[in-house]
Every structure is written in structure tokens, then in C-alpha cells.
Amino acid sequence: MxxxxxxxxxxxxxxxxxxxxxxxRNKQIVDPNLSDGYVDEVEDILEAGNVDEKVEGxxxxxxxxxxxxxxxxxxxxxxxxxxxTIRAWTIGLMFATLGSALNMLFxxxxxxxxxxxxxxxxxxxxxxxxxxxxxxNREFKTLGLRWNLNPGPWNMKEHCLVVIMANVTFGNGNxxxxxxxxxxxxxxxxxxxxxxxxxxVVTISMCGFGMAGMFRRILVDPAxxxxxxxxxxxxxxxxxxxxxxxxxxxxxxxxxGRYKWxxxxxxxxxxxxxxxxxxxxxxSVFAFVTWIKPxxxxxxxxxxxxxxxxxxxxxxxxxxxxxxxLSPLIFPWHALANSLCGVIFFFVFMAIGVQYSNTFxxxxxxxxxxxxxxxxxxxYNVSRVLNKDYTLDIEAYKSYSPLFxxxxxxxxxxxxxxxxxALVVHSVLYHGPLIWQQxxxxxxxxxxxxxxxxxxxxxxxxxxxxALFLSIVGISLAAILTYHTAFPWWGFIVCMLLASxxxxxxxxxxxxxxxxxxxxxxxxxxxxxxxTGHPLAVxxxxxxxxxxxxxxxxxxxxxxxxxxxxxxxxxxFFAQIVAAIWSSIVQVSVINWALGSIDDICQPHQKNQFTxxxxxxxxxxxxxxxxxxxxxxxxxxSLYAPYLWFFLVGAIVPVIxxxxxxxxxxxxxxxVNWPIIFGGSLSVPPATPLNYISWAIVGLFFNxxxxxxxRGWWMQYNYLTSAGLDVGLALxxxxxxxxLQYTNTPMTDWWGSTTAxxxxxxxxxxxxxxxxxxxxxxxxxx
Numbered sequence: 204m205x206x207x208x209x210x211x212x213x214x215x216x217x218x219x220x221x222x223x224x225x226x227x228r229n230k231q232i233v234d235p236n237l238s239d240g241y242v243d244e245v246e247d248i249l250e251a252g253n254v255d256e257k258v259e260g261x262x263x264x265x266x267x268x269x270x271x272x273x274x275x276x277x278x279x280x281x282x283x284x285x286x287x288t289i290r291a292w293t294i295g296l297m298f299a300t301l302g303s304a305l306n307m308l309f310x311x312x313x314x315x316x317x318x319x320x321x322x323x324x325x326x327x328x329x330x331x332x333x334x335x336x337x338x339x340n341r342e343f344k345t346l347g348l349r350w351n352l353n354p355g356p357w358n359m360k361e362h363c364l365v366v367i368m369a370n371v372t373f374g375n376g377n378x379x380x381x382x383x384x385x386x387x388x389x390x391x392x393x394x395x396x397x398x399x400x401x402x403x404v405v406t407i408s409m410c411g412f413g414m415a416g417m418f419r420r421i422l423v424d425p426a427x428x429x430x431x432x433x434x435x436x437x438x439x440x441x442x443x444x445x446x447x448x449x450x451x452x453x454x455x456x457x458x459x460g461r462y463k464w465x466x467x468x469x470x471x472x473x474x475x476x477x478x479x480x481x482x483x484x485x486x487s488v489f490a491f492v493t494w495i496k497p498x499x500x501x502x503x504x505x506x507x508x509x510x511x512x513x514x515x516x517x518x519x520x521x522x523x524x525x526x527x528x529l530s531p532l533i534f535p536w537h538a539l540a541n542s543l544c545g546v547i548f549f550f551v552f553m554a555i556g557v558q559y560s561n562t563f564x565x566x567x568x569x570x571x572x573x574x575x576x577x578x579x580x581x582x583y584n585v586s587r588v589l590n591k592d593y594t595l596d597i598e599a600y601k602s603y604s605p606l607f608x609x610x611x612x613x614x615x616x617x618x619x620x621x622x623x624x625a626l627v628v629h630s631v632l633y634h635g636p637l638i639w640q641q642x643x644x645x646x647x648x649x650x651x652x653x654x655x656x657x658x659x660x661x662x663x664x665x666x667x668x669x670a671l672f673l674s675i676v677g678i679s680l681a682a683i684l685t686y687h688t689a690f691p692w693w694g695f696i697v698c699m700l701l702a703s704x705x706x707x708x709x710x711x712x713x714x715x716x717x718x719x720x721x722x723x724x725x726x727x728x729x730x731x732x733x734x735t736g737h738p739l740a741v742x743x744x745x746x747x748x749x750x751x752x753x754x755x756x757x758x759x760x761x762x763x764x765x766x767x768x769x770x771x772x773x774x775x776f777f778a779q780i781v782a783a784i785w786s787s788i789v790q791v792s793v794i795n796w797a798l799g800s801i802d803d804i805c806q807p808h809q810k811n812q813f814t815x816x817x818x819x820x821x822x823x824x825x826x827x828x829x830x831x832x833x834x835x836x837x838x839x840x841s842l843y844a845p846y847l848w849f850f851l852v853g854a855i856v857p858v859i860x861x862x863x864x865x866x867x868x869x870x871x872x873x874x875v876n877w878p879i880i881f882g883g884s885l886s887v888p889p890a891t892p893l894n895y896i897s898w899a900i901v902g903l904f905f906n907x908x909x910x911x912x913x914r915g916w917w918m919q920y921n922y923l924t925s926a927g928l929d930v931g932l933a934l935x936x937x938x939x940x941x942x943l944q945y946t947n948t949p950m951t952d953w954w955g956s957t958t959a960x961x962x963x964x965x966x967x968x969x970x971x972x973x974x975x976x977x978x979x980x981x982x983x984x985x
Contacts, residue, residue, distance in 0.1 A: 210792075234427050235874045236270055238716060241748040268426055268651055272535070273767075275309060275918040276434035278441070280319035281656045281769040289350050290334050294361075295368035295778065296785065298323045302373035307793040309940075310377040311385070311804065316940045321930045323369040324362070324436065325644035328443050329984065331365075332358035341625035359440045363768040364778055366436060367761045372786035375757065377817075379406040379750050381790050383742050385818030386825065388798065389805040391593065391739065399686050405785040407746050410699070412779065413672020414706050415762065416663060418755075421638060423732040423762045426651035428714035430763040431533045435929070437767050438922035439465065440671025455916040469892040472521065472931025479520035481939050481950055485959035488893060489517035497962040500969040504558070504570040507964025512551050512570060512611070513893035516900075521932050524654055524897050527886040529717070532901025534923035538716035539906065542883030543899035549614055550884065550892045558610045559971075563842055566972040567980045571611035573888040574828060577604035578979040580970065585826040586716065594736050595830045597621050605985040606827065607628045612888055616837070617846035621853030622882035623705075626720065628854050629878050632861040637709060653766055660771045667776070689737040690744065695734065697733070698748035701726065702755075710756050712878055714763070719756070720882040722749045727824070731833035738829030742821065811945070835985075842982070853881060858926040896975045 248260035268274050280942050302318055309316045338353040355962050380403050387393045415422075422428055444463040451458045459467075479486040488508035492515060496502045504511045508518065518524060524531065531539060550571075558565045567580055575583040588600040608616070631639075650658065676699065683690045704723055718779075723745060729763050730744035758779060765775045797804055797813070805815035829838075837843050856877050863872040910917040944947070963969035974980050 214657050219742070234319045235876070236272075236427065236429065236535055238271070243267055261410060263342055266652055268653065270426065270429055270454050270843065271430055271914070271918065272431060272434055273653075276438045276441075276922050277767045279656075281651045281659075282358070282360075283965065284358040284360055285354050286358075286364050287774040288354045288361055289352060290331065290338075290354065290357070291361035291364040291552045292778075294327050294330055294334070295365040295782065297374040297661070298365060298369050299786050301784050303377075303789045304793050305788040306373045307377045307381060308797060310381070311797060312811070312813050312816055315816065316936060318373065318937065319929065319933050320366055321435075321439070321511075321690055321926065322440055322933050324366045325443075325930055327365045327369075328357075328362065331361060335372050335894075343856060351766055352617065359444050360768055360770050362440055362444070363436075363764060363770050366776065367764060367770075367775060368778050370761050371782040372789075375507055376407055376791060377745055378404055378787065379795060380404040380430055382817045382821040383746055384791075384794060385805065385815055386742070386822040387739065388794075389815060389818060390822040392842065393739075395686055397795070400791045400794070401788060402482055402532060402678065402682040404791055404821040405784055406682060407750045408754055408783050408787055409780075410672070410679065410747060410751035412704070412755070412758050413668050413755075413815060415755040415758035416668025416673065416776075417665065418707060418710065418765065419668075419759060419762055422710040422714050422756075422759045423766060424650075424654055426654070428763065430760045431535065431716050431717040432529060433764040433767060435530070435533055435719060435922050435926050436764055439926045440768065442926075444924055446841055449919055453915050454919045455913045457584070457916060457920070461919065461923055464920055466926045468924050468927025469934075470531075472928045473935045474931075476932050477939070478934040479518075481521070481943060483955040484950070485955045487518060487520040487523055487966070489519060490515075490893075490962070491517070493962040496888075500963055500971045503962055503964040503969035507890055507969060508893035508964070509965045510569055510571050510967045510969060511891065513553055513891060514551070514894060516893045518893060518894040518897050521928050522936075523894055523902055525929065525932075526704055526896050527890040528898055530925040530929055531898045532905050532921055533717075533929075534902050534906065536903055536907040536910075537876070538718050538879055538883065539899045540874070541876045541894060542718065543881040543903075544880055545618070546884045546887070546892050546895040546899070549618055550611055550887055554610050554614055557614065558784050563610070563835050564607065564980050565610045567970065567974055568607055569609045569967060569970060570701070571888055571891055572609050572967060573612055575677040576607040576609075576611070578607065578974075579604070579982070580974045581808040583827075585608075585823060589826070589830065592695040593738060593826070595832075600831070601985070602978070605842060605981060606831060606982065608836075609888070611891075613843055613846060615885070616724060616843070617849040618881045619885065620847065620880055621849035622720060622885070624763075624850045624853035625877040625881050626705070626708045626712070626853075627927065629857040629861075629876070630711065630855060634708070634711055635784070642887040647802070656943065657766045657772075661767070661773055662919060663772045663776045671780075683743060688739055688743055688972045689734070690740040694730075694733060694740065694744055695747065697729075698744045698752065701729070702748045702751040704818050706752055706755065708878075709752060712876075713756055714759070716876070716879060718879050719753070719877060720885060722752050724885075727828045727835050731828040734829065735832045735834075736830065738825035740830035740983075742825045851878065898958040943960070 228404075231463050233764045238847070245264070249266075267279055268277070275701055294688075302320075305318055335353060335355075335357045340351065340353045342349060342351045344350075371640055373902055374857055384400055384403060387395075438461075441594065442465045445854040446462045449458055452591075484572055490506055490508045490513070492506035493503050493511075507513070508516065508523075554570060555562070558570050568576055577583050583604070587603050590596050637850060658830070680692055680695055684692060685694060709722075726745045726748040727741065734740035734744065761779065762772070762775060765772065801811070801813050803809045803811075804813045805818065832838075835841060837847060860872055860875040860877065863870070867873075884890070887895065905917070905921055909921070943950075
């Protein structure tokens with residue numbers, strides 16, 4: 204009997220090993236991050252005849268992450284050190300307060316500045332070390348809980364908790380809800396008091412948190428959800444806390460330690476940015492062809508980098524490379540390649556074709572900007588078509604002008620439509636079976652090494668997130684119905700459904716590739732049809748749906764960082780809630796202080812440039828979408844109606860490449876990702892092809908060429924190089940802003956700061972066929 208039982212156990216182990224291996228191999232079609240080498244190793248183990256070899260092979264593979272990006276940035280063990288300490292909470296709330304307050308204040312200025320969480324990650328480290336030296340090792344007891352003022356050396360888990368609180372509060376600048384508030388208070392003259400202000404900011408920020416928790420088993424637990432942006436943070440944690448030198452035998456001959464390398468790159472980035480950022484701004488957009496013919500509109504449209512399509516994309520400015528999309532060093536090569544293909548096809552080839560065929564009267568307009576125009580070529584004056592109550596005056600609209608968009612801006616709307624339909628089809632084909640399987644199995648996933656190590660910590664129950672989500676929904680409904688927002692209860696339900704339906708597809712794309720795709724265009728488009736004539740309702744629909752999705756996905760990213768650093772899920776749960784609520788109160792306080800203390804704030808000629816550019820853009824957007832309405836811009840019979848065909852294109856092309864990927868699983872077809880091809884460049888405009896092409900080229904150089912030829916160097920230094928470039932740039936930007944720009948210190952007059960920037964491209968005046976004085980272009984009726 205014992206022999207039979209032993210044989211059965213061996214057979215069961217072999218079957219289990221074989222099942223795991225087949226699952227790993229089958230992931231290749233839907234997971235382009237799995238390398239061919241890894242899959243070949245899996246197949247070698249599968250073909251092994253010996254059961255022990257199969258079992259040993261499975262154990263060997265499962266002791267490390269299957270992804271070299273994660274192996275390079277995350278250690279496969281857990282240190283038993285505390286994270287939930289009074290030190291971490293104090294430093295975290297301090298940075299949450301300062302970061303959210305400063306980002307809120309300077310978002311109201313033009314040019315604005317964003318203090319990134321990389322700065323917080325760097326600056327909080329010496330504060331933590333100083334706390335360890337200064338504070339006494341003394342234990343207290345409060346409400347039955349014991350806590351120590353100095354619980355030992357400052358450690359990486361505490362550091363991680365501080366950074367997560369910073370990410371929640373000011374990781375993406377100020378909350379979009381504050382732009383809605385400023386637009387409402389300064390442009391609509393609606394003062395509804397602190398109650399409404401706090402409720403709006405808190406509920407918009409927190410709606411996504413419940414979704415993040417409910418979907419965490421699909422978006423956080425699986426190894427395939429790498430969340431590449433978090434790998435920069437984890438690399439920096441290890442570099443700051445571990446100053447050991449590198450082993451040259453494992454790093455292609457380099458012996459410099461990770462910490463020292465980070466400091467060298469950061470210092471170099473800081474020193475260099477003085478040139479493109481202040482001394483020699485021509486280095487920022489090196490459009491040398493436009494310097495030869497600065498007043499030729501065609502040359503400036505084709506070769507310009509500020510408002511052109513950058514046929515020769517050259518820049519020596521890290522802000523141009525990483526400013527719109529984050530550092531290219533953290534994106535998988537296939538995501539970079541997909542985005543690059545989309546930019547070149549749509550925003551270079553297609554844009555040139557549309558522009559010079561004069562389709563949509565494009566010769567009378569710039570080729571690339573994010574403004575809207577009337578039929579005289581001037582910016583669209585929305586005040587000419589409004590009644591006093593901000594409703595549309597139809598007769599004034601008919602006697603004034605239809606709305607015109609630059610070629611690139613119009614194409615950007617078209618590919619936004621394609622992105623939505625491609626995202627739905629792609630998710631069903633590539634990820635539908637996996638999502639269904641995990642939902643059916645109550646979210647159980649194959650545990651990689653990091654999830655297994657993390658499983659020893661007490662999880663946050665699903666019902667906590669569900670209860671939080673329902674509570675926030677209830678509070679949100681109470682707020683929008685109590686105040687006269689013209690936003691009906693059913694509209695709020697629709698926007699929550701919209702965010703929920705697209706949450707998983709968008710989260711899967713971003714978790715695997717770091718490419719963030721938003722719902723802003725779709726939400727504006729839908730709201731415009733549902734709430735025409737009610738601009739505030741349009742803003743609220745966009746705010747709740749878009750921010751619930753984007754902020755929720757940001758919460759998921761932080762949960763993954765906590766998993767990598769092994770910080771307790773319950774500690775993160777409370778830290779994220781407290782930080783989000785506290786930062787909302789801080790931002791509302793800053794708004795009210797600024798409106799009461801800064802003279803002429805939000806006025807065009809405010810002496811310190813506190814002109815509220817984001818609020819003005821939000822107001823104009825609400826007028827265009829909430830008053831004019833999408834039907835007058837993209838509806839059937841309108842000028843830009845042909846771009847609606849992109850919905851159909853986006854739905855068809857993923858089916859073709861999905862079939863080819865299944866037929867040829869080891870071909871390049873498996874790397875084609877249409878949501879990224881369409882949606883990987885949604886910052887265009889105001890970004891230009893220069894930003895995305897240079898970003899992709901730099902990323903492919905590091906993450907394809909260097910990774911392929913110098914794997915050891917890449918594993919040790921790639922993410923630290925990215926962190927050093929980002930932190931050095933951020934620190935230099937802050938110094939230039941406060942020391943020079945804020946004090947209105949002029950830059951030195953010389954060719955590189957004057958003549959080189961005096962082109963039609965940089966001035967935004969490159970128009971091939973300007974309308975005659977007093978004349979118009981476009982259709983005769985609208």
C-alpha cells in the first residue's frame with residue numbers, strides 16, 4: 204500500500220509540474236514580456252523524461268520571477284523589519300502635506316511645476332536616517348497599542364510606505380477635481396462653500412480606491428502584472444540603502460556600486476539641464492532645418508519640433524524625451540515599438556497627407572496644436588456663442604463659425620475612438636479567458652516568488668474595498684444631488700459603470716507595459732450627448748469616470764510596489780486612505796488661501812503668472828463639449844464626422860493580428876498591440892512626434908539593444924540610470940523655477956536663446972494659407 208501511495212504521489216507531482224509548465228508556455232501568446240529563451244527553457248523541461256527533472260525545473264523557475272525586469276529590480280527574499288511605524292507615518296504625512304500643497308499652488312501658475320515623488324523618495328531618506336540618530340528609543344502605549352518613537356534603523360519598508368503616501372497625494376500633480384473647482388469658482392462664479400469643495404475632491408479621488416481593491420487579484424497578484432514604473436522605485440530603494448560595490452563578473456566589467464552610479468547620473472542630469480532648461484534653450488528642440496528657413500511654413504510644419512511633425516527628431520533635453528510619457532527606460536521594448544509605429548503612421552504620414560490635401564480646410568490651420576479655431580483662423584471665441592446663463596445661442600453660433608481643429612488634433616480624436624474599440628476587442632481575445640478563469644476561481648492565481656513571500660501577511664478582505672466603494676458612491680450621489688450640479692443620479696451611475704467596464708482592460712495594458720490609456724475623450728464624448736447645455740455636468744461626468752479609473756490604477760501600482768517590498772497589505776490600505784483624504788483637504792485649503800491672498804489670481808496679466816491655466820483649459824473644454832456639443836464637431840453631417848470610422852477600424856484590426864499571433868506564436872505578430880498603437884501617444888497634442896519618437900528611440904536603445912548585448916549591465920544599472928536622470932532633472936527644474944523663473948530673472952540674450960527660437964515652428968505661426976484680412980474659410984453653412 205505504501206508503494207502504491209508513493210507512486211501515486213510521484214505521479215501527482217509530475218502531473219502538477221507538467222500542468223504548471225504548460226501554463227507558463229501557453230502564456231507566451233498573450234504575454235509578450237515572456238522571452239523566447241524562457242519559453243525554450245520551459246519546453247526543454249517539458250520534454251525531459253525524468254519526473255524529478257521536471258519537478259526540479261519547476262521549482263527552479265518558480266524561485267525567481269519569469270521576467271528579467273523584475274529580477275533586476277526586486278530581491279527574492281523578505282526582510283523582517285517594521286513598516287507601520289510612527290516614524291514612517293510622520294515623515295509620510297509631512298511629505299504628503301508639503302508635496303500636495305506645493306503642487307496645488309504651482310498648478311495655478313504658468314509655467315507650472317510638478318514636484319515628483321522621486322524627489323520625495325530621495326529627500327525623505329536623510330530625514331529617516333536623522334530620525335534614527337536624534338530620536339530616543341522609547342516605547343509608548345496609546346489606546347492599548349504599543350509603539351516606539353525610534354523602532355530601530357530606518358529601513359526600506361518604512362521608506363516604501365512614505366513613497367506610497369507621496370504617490371497617492373501628489374504623484375500626478377494636483378487632483379483634476381481642483382481644476383473643476385477653480386473653473387466653477389472663477390469662471391462660472393459659483394461659490395458653494397468648503398463642504399462641497401472637500402466632498403468633490405475626496406470623492407473623486409477615492410472612487411477608484413474601491414475598484415483598485417476589488418480588482419487587485421487580477422491586476423496586482425499575477426507575476427505578469429509587472430507595473431514597470433514601480434521598478435524604478437524599488438531600484439532606488441536598494442541603491443539608497445545598500446552602498447555595496449558591484450561584481451564586475453556579473454555587470455559586464457563594471458564595478459561601480461549602484462548608489463554611486465545613481466549619484467553620478469543624478470549629478471550629471473542636474474548639471475546638464477541648465478543648458479536646455481535656461482542657458483541654451485535651442486538644445487531642447489534641435490530643429491536645425493527650421494533655423495535655415497525660419498519663415499517658411501511648410502519647412503516649419505515638416506521639420507519643426509514645437510508645432511511640427513519632426514521629420515528629423517533631435518533633442519538634447521530629457522524633459523522632451525520623458526516629460527509626457529515618463530522615462531523610456533522603464534517601458535518594455537515591444538510597447539515602445541508599438542507606440543513608435545502608431546506615431547509615425549498617424550502623426551507623421553497620415554498628418555502630412557491630410558494637411559497638404561487641404562482636407563478639413565487644414566491649409567488654413569496649424570498642423571499640430573491643441574487649440575480650437577474659428578473660420579478666420581483665430582482661436583475660437585466661445586463667449587460669442589453663449590447666452591448669459593452659459594447656454595448655446597444658436598443664432599449667434601450660426602452667424603459666427605463652426606469649430607476647426609488642427610490636423611494632428613483631429614487625428615488624435617480619431618485614434619482615441621479607435622483605441623476604445625480596439626481595447627474592448629483586444630481584451631476579449633487576448634485576456635478574456637484568463638479574466639474569466641480567475642473570476643470563476645475566486646481570483647486564485649499561480650504564485651510567483653514575490654506573491655508567495657507576500658502571502659504570509661494578513662490580506663485586506665474583499666468586503667472592505669466593496670464597503671468603501673459603496674460608501675463613496677453614496678456620499679458622491681448625496682453631494683451632486685444636494686448641490687445644484689445638473690448632474691442626475693443616473694448620469695453618475697453611468698459614469699461609474701463606464702469606469703468599471705474599462706477598468707480591467709486599461710489596468711492590464713498599463714500593468715504589463717506601463718502605457719497608460721485614459722477615458723477622457725470617451726467620457727467627454729458621451730457626456731456631451733447626455734448633458735448638452737449643462738457644462739458642469741459634463742465636467743463632473745468626466746471627472747468621476749476618468750479619475751476613478753486613473754486614480755484606481757495608480758492605487759494598484761502602489762499595491763504592486765508594496766508586494767515587491769513586502770509591506771503589509773493592511774498597512775498600505777490605511778496609508779492610502781489617510782493620505783488621499785488628507786491631501787484633498789490640503790489642496791482645498793491651498794485653493795481658498797490662494798484665492799483670498801494672491802491679487803488678481805486667475806487673471807491673464809497676474810504679475811506672478813498665477814493665471815490658472817489648467818482651470819482655464821477645463822472651463823473652455825466644458826464650454827466646447829457641454830455647450831457646443833460633440834454632435835456639432837463629430838456628429839453625422841459635421842466637418843469631422845469621417846473620424847467616427849476609426850471606431851470600426853479599431854474593432855477590426857485586433858482580430859487580424861490575434862489570428863496571426865495564434866497561427867505563428869513565435870513570430871513578431873505576438874508583439875502587436877493595437878490599443879498601444881492607437882492609444883500609446885494620447886498626449887499628442889500638446890506633445891509632438893518629436894517627444895514620442897525620441898522617447899521610443901532612447902527606450903529601444905536601452906531596453907532592446909543594451910539589454911540584448913550587455914544583459915549584466917542592464918540588470919544592474921538600467922533602472923538606476925532612469926532614476927538618476929529623472930531625479931536630477933526634477934531637482935534642477937525646481938532650482939531654476941524658484942531661483943530664476945519665479946523671480947523673473949531673464950535668460951542671457953544670445954543666438955541660442957533668441958534667434959534660434961524665432962521661427963514659425965516655435966512661435967506657432969506656421970500656416971500655409973493664412974485667411975485674407977477680414978476673410979473667412981470653411982463651409983458656407985453649419
